[in-house]
Amino acid sequence: MSELKREQLLMAVIAGRGPAYLRGVNLTSADLSGAGWLAEADLRQADLSNANLRRANLKGANLEMANIHSANLTGANIEGANLFKVKGNVANLNKANLRRVNLKQANLIGASLVKANLEEADMEGADLEGANLEKSNLVRARITKVNLKMTNLDGADLTDAVMEINDTAWETGMGGFHGTFTSIALTDLLQIGCLSRSNLNIEIYCAGSQGNIHISSGRVLHACADGIEGEDAFMKILGWEKGRFITCPLESSDLVSIDKPIEQLVLQWHGLQDERNFSGRFSGLVDKIREYMPIQAHSSKKLVEFFERCGNSIGGASEKIAVTDVFVAEEEDEILCSISLNGRSFVAPLKFVDLDSSHPLYGDIAGIQ
Numbered sequence: 001m002s003e004l005k006r007e008q009l010l011m012a013v014i015a016g017r018g019p020a021y022l023r024g025v026n027l028t029s030a031d032l033s034g035a036g037w038l039a040e041a042d043l044r045q046a047d048l049s050n051a052n053l054r055r056a057n058l059k060g061a062n063l064e065m066a067n068i069h070s071a072n073l074t075g076a077n078i079e080g081a082n083l084f085k086v087k088g089n090v091a092n093l094n095k096a097n098l099r100r101v102n103l104k105q106a107n108l109i110g111a112s113l114v115k116a117n118l119e120e121a122d123m124e125g126a127d128l129e130g131a132n133l134e135k136s137n138l139v140r141a142r143i144t145k146v147n148l149k150m151t152n153l154d155g156a157d158l159t160d161a162v163m164e165i166n167d168t169a170w171e172t173g174m175g176g177f178h179g180t181f182t183s184i185a186l187t188d189l190l191q192i193g194c195l196s197r198s199n200l201n202i203e204i205y206c207a208g209s210q211g212n213i214h215i216s217s218g219r220v221l222h223a224c225a226d227g228i229e230g231e232d233a234f235m236k237i238l239g240w241e242k243g244r245f246i247t248c249p250l251e252s253s254d255l256v257s258i259d260k261p262i263e264q265l266v267l268q269w270h271g272l273q274d275e276r277n278f279s280g281r282f283s284g285l286v287d288k289i290r291e292y293m294p295i296q297a298h299s300s301k302k303l304v305e306f307f308e309r310c311g312n313s314i315g316g317a318s319e320k321i322a323v324t325d326v327f328v329a330e331e332e333d334e335i336l337c338s339i340s341l342n343g344r345s346f347v348a349p350l351k352f353v354d355l356d357s358s359h360p361l362y363g364d365i366a367g368i369q
Contacts, residue, residue: 022046032056033072154244163192186238187266189245194218194262199250206243213237214250220262222255230257231265238269285364286326286335289350292361294340295323303352314341318354326350335368 020041028047032038033054040060049069058078067087074092079099089109097117105125117137127147135155143163186204190213193200197218204211204225211225211233223234258265289295299319307314314321324345325338337350355362 027051163188186240186245187269190215190220191262191266193247194220201248201250203246203248204237204240204243205245206240209240211237211240214253214255216250216253220258220260220265222253222257224257231260231268234258234265235269235272285368286328288364289323289326289361293324295355295359295361297321297323298354298356299341300352300354303348306348306352307346312346314346321353323350323353 020038020043023042023044024046025043026047029050029052030048031052033052033056035053035056037057038053038061039057040062041058042062043058043066044062044064045066046063047067048063048071049067051068051071053068053071053073053076055075056073056077058073058076058081061078061081063086064082064084065086066083068091069087070090070092071088072092073096075095076093077097078101079097080101081098082102083106084102084104086103086106088111089107091108091111093116094112094114095116096113098113098121099117100120101118101122103121103123103126106123106127108126108128108131110130111128112132113136114132115135115137116133118133118141119137119139120141121138122142123146124142124144125146128151129147129149130151132152133156134152136153136157138156138158138161140160141158141162143158143161189202193202193215195218198215199217200215202213202215204213209226211223213220213234214222220234223230223237225233225236228236260268297320299314299317299321301317304314304317304319319341322340323337324340326335327337328335335350336347337353339346339348339353350365351368353365355365
């Protein structure tokens with residue numbers, strides 16, 4: 001079919017009194033900037049290479065197997081469109097609205113999608129080699145079996161994204177998969193690498209510090225950071241709140257400082273986090289209580305019952321006792337105390353101790369009860 005001018009296209013749409021039917025039409029280098037009549041258009045197998053579609057409305061359009069090579073779609077509204085197997089290498093899709101689009105098996109090699117909205121987009125099997133997705137919105141996007149070799153994901157929002165990366169996306173190229181971990185959890189990145197049975201050297205940078213984690217055939221074998229190695233280094237790296245990472249192919253290495261599956265390492269990390277959060281929550285209170293040691297108090301009914309269950313008898317409720325120390329028991333998620341009674345020492349939960357209402361710590365102890 002011969003090339004059509006913009007005016008001829010518009011007349012064709014008006015005459016058709018419905019969504020534009022432009023299947024297979026040659027629109028190479030056409031100026032369609034700002035076009036509002038392309039919504040729900042049938043553009044299957046159309047040639048839009050080098051076309052100007054800046055801020056065009058392509059919402060719900062069918063672009064299956066269309067050619068948008070080098071096309072300018074900056075700021076275009078493509079929400080809900082079908083881009084199955086679209087040929088979009090080096091296309092400009094900066095700030096485009098691609099929410100809920102079908103990008104399955106799309107060719108987006110070298111495409112620019114800076115600040116593009118790809119929320120809930122289905123990108124299964126897409127080729128994004130060398131694409132720039134800096135600061136793009138990939139919330140709840142489906143990024144499965146995707147080639148992300150040399151893809152720039154710096155600042156991209158990957159919240160709740162479903163990710164499953166092809167081996168080639170991880171194992172080839174000098175720069176590999178890279179981005180920031182303000183938007184992707186390092187634990188997710190590591191688990192993806194292990195699930196795909198990759199061979200990776202992940203370089204992690206944070207506030208002047210550098211760490212490395214080696215994955216071989218899907219297992220974490222080595223970690224190092226700031227002069228330490230093994231699990232300590234691994235946990236230290238996961239503790240970095242933000243920074244950037246680069247993945248490179250892992251050359252053959254004899255370094256083995258970790259011998260645990262990734263699932264166990266991640267559980268261990270979360271356990272450490274829980275302990276630190278708990279300790280931090282009570283550290284101020286523990287220090288405050290220790291300033292009043294020893295503390296004259298009374299046993300409660302619950303304290304009597306607690307000791308009876310442990311096979312000890314301390315008399316009845318309201319018995320005078322002295323609290324001589326307090327400490328945090330992370331594994332029990334509470335504060336314990338040492339109690340002195342009639343020359344004997346016991347350990348019990350601090351919440352079972354009663355203070356006189358006039359004591360300066362009365363409100364603090366009541367708060368944990």
